[in-house]
Amino acid sequence: MRGFHPSEFKTRTQNAQVEMARSGLDALLLTTEPEVRYFTGFLTRFWESPTRPWFLVLPQSGDPIAVIPAIGADLMAKTWVSDIRTWTAPNPVDDGISLLADTLSEVLPKSAKIGLPSGHESHLRMPLQDFERLKQRLPNFEFTDDAGIIQKLRLIKSDAEISKISQACKIAGAAFSRVTEVASQGASLESVFRGFQKLCLDEGADWVPYLAGGAGPLGYDDVISPANDSPLCKGDILMLDTGLMYDGYFCDFDRNFSIGKPDKRISAGYAQLIEATEASKIAAKAGNTAADVFHAMDNVLTGGKGGGDVGRLGHGLGMQLTEWPSFIPDDQTVLKEGMVITLEPAVAIPNGGMVVHEDNFVIRKSGIEQISPQAPNTILEI
Numbered sequence: 310m311r312g313f314h315p316s317e318f319k320t321r322t323q324n325a326q327v328e329m330a331r332s333g334l335d336a337l338l339l340t341t342e343p344e345v346r347y348f349t350g351f352l353t354r355f356w357e358s359p360t361r362p363w364f365l366v367l368p369q370s371g372d373p374i375a376v377i378p379a380i381g382a383d384l385m386a387k388t389w390v391s392d393i394r395t396w397t398a399p400n401p402v403d404d405g406i407s408l409l410a411d412t413l414s415e416v417l418p419k420s421a422k423i424g425l426p427s428g429h430e431s432h433l434r435m436p437l438q439d440f441e442r443l444k445q446r447l448p449n450f451e452f453t454d455d456a457g458i459i460q461k462l463r464l465i466k467s468d469a470e471i472s473k474i475s476q477a478c479k480i481a482g483a484a485f486s487r488v489t490e491v492a493s494q495g496a497s498l499e500s501v502f503r504g505f506q507k508l509c510l511d512e513g514a515d516w517v518p519y520l521a522g523g524a525g526p527l528g529y530d531d532v533i534s535p536a537n538d539s540p541l542c543k544g545d546i547l548m549l550d551t552g553l554m555y556d557g558y559f560c561d562f563d564r565n566f567s568i569g570k571p572d573k574r575i576s577a578g579y580a581q582l583i584e585a586t587e588a589s590k591i592a593a594k595a596g597n598t599a600a601d602v603f604h605a606m607d608n609v610l611t612g613g614k615g616g617g618d619v620g621r622l623g624h625g626l627g628m629q630l631t632e633w634p635s636f637i638p639d640d641q642t643v644l645k646e647g648m649v650i651t652l653e654p655a656v657a658i659p660n661g662g663m664v665v666h667e668d669n670f671v672i673r674k675s676g677i678e679q680i681s682p683q684a685p686n687t688i689l690e691i
Contacts (some may be wrong), residue, residue, distance in 0.1 A: 311556055312350055317390040318613045321348055322373060324462055329369045332456035334550060335421040336413070337367040340402055340434040343628045344426065344459060344491065348373050350388045352557045353505045354516070355381070358626045362435040364409050376409045390574035393607055405437050409518075410446040417450075424455035430633055464634075465647040466627055469557065471671050474627065474649055475680045477514070477560035481551050484508040485564045489691055494543055494568050498524050499536035501547070509553045519552030519630050522563070532563075536554020537644055543569045546664060547691070552630040559630045561651050562681040563667045575664065579688045584667035585654035586611040587686075589623070589636075593650065593677045599640035606636070606654045625655040626669060648672045649680070 325337065325348070342356040345365045362662040364376040377391050378398035385393050394412055396405045413421065425433065433440060444452055466474070484505060491504025504516045508562075523529025524539070524547045532550060532611055541547060550563035567575065592605035606622045607613055615638060625632035626649045634642035637653070644650075653667040669681040 312352075316480065317395055317469055318350060318389050318671035320467075321462065324387050325367060325458055326369050326457040327426070328456070328461065328549070331634055332424070332458065333422060333574075334424040334453075334456065334458075335369050336423050336453075337419050337455055337458065338413075338423050338425050339365040339367060339451075339459075341427075341432065341462075345375075346557060347459075347463060349375065349385065349390050351385055351390075353381070353384055359522050361611065362404055362439070364405065364435075365521060366409075366412055366416065367651060371416070372414065374412060376405060376412050378405070388401060392660040392677070398598050404443050406438075406446065407482075410443055413447060413450065418451045420451070422451045422453060424453055424458065426459045428457060428460065436529060448601065460633060463627065463632065464625065464642075465645055465670070466649050467647070470627065471647070471649060471680070473556050473558040474560060474669070474671075476682040477553055477555040478562065480513045480555055481553055481562065483512040484514075484551070485549070485682070486552075487512075488530045488549070488564070488566060490542065492547060492566065492691055494570075495691075496609065497536075497538045497540050498522075499538055500546075501549070505548075505551070509551060514553040515555055516555045517551065519559075520549065521566050522547070522549040522607070523661050524548070525660075526539070526576050527574060527668075528578070528658045528664045531628065531664045532665050541568050542631075543571065546571065546575055547687075548665065550665075550667065557630060559626060560669055560681065561630055561667065563665060564684065564689065565575060565666065566691050568691050570690065571688050574658050575688060578658050579666070580607060580686075581656050582654050582664060583684070583686055585622075585656075586652050586666060586668065589652045589654070590677050590679075593644060593672060594673055595644055595646050595674065597644050599634040599636050599642045600638055600646065601654070602644070603636040603638055603640070606652070607638075610654055610656055621653075622655065623651045625649065644672055646672055646674050 341398045361378040366374040374392045379395040439443045492501045545568045547566040621635040621637045623636040655665040
């Protein structure tokens, strides 16, 4: 089923309101795509345009109120949100600020405390000068951080969310199984990238916002570069890392391929990645921390030296390609049932580049469950 039943959004709203009451917040003011979509189901690629701001007011009691540009009214009306207030945007003089201020004054106490996500991986998607105007129009209101409420709620995925992430993984897995249709000796890396995105769409992806990778004789130099016109050569290692979307949710995993028989150093490095993944799967259980998972991988990869320049060995996954937590030595986030994560060990190849392996998992009460297709124990040959 596309989308969610309204009960999903009502539950999310009620959970947020319990946390707001506990933290002494009268409302949350939300401005970014995942936050607005999390509580409303408002799914559109129109967020790619930075021109218009969008606001969602989530009071401590009652339903959310959308304060949005008029161009989005029809789509928002298809969600469960019934209170939709609009202005004609863009308006450089008053881009929704008066309407937002009037809405907050109407539905909140005279000296309200309003929370905005302010911590790691958050941003304010409205002009700073407009935010200052809003505060000036509401001098008795206090604007503060959201006490970590949004992060806390989004860390744990519902079964309905996990189902969508799993479907995204299934689609990517089907595309990966067809890589030989687009990748071969002599093919340019950019043609492989284009071809693989077509495979993802053909298998059912809504779109492919993220595709990175690399190729080289002993691994690759980095894992974020766009493709170039270099041809694949015998002995090269090709890596494709996809973040395709299905119904608003991402998968994020990669696969490595050898053009012909791989060098022994590559085979040894790949085996080390699989061993590190297996070790981290044991550590990634409810009650342990993100740091515990990092150390489980790092012990295999470096003997416990603390990792390399990659920075982290995995992360959360969901409505965004990367979410909290980060598998780094300093992240003490406690893992809980219902969290969806990636495990992403990386290894340096002697006298070469790097090789990275990534898969997707959900933490269950009984242990970790893999939701991306099972990776082979030896590197795939083309």
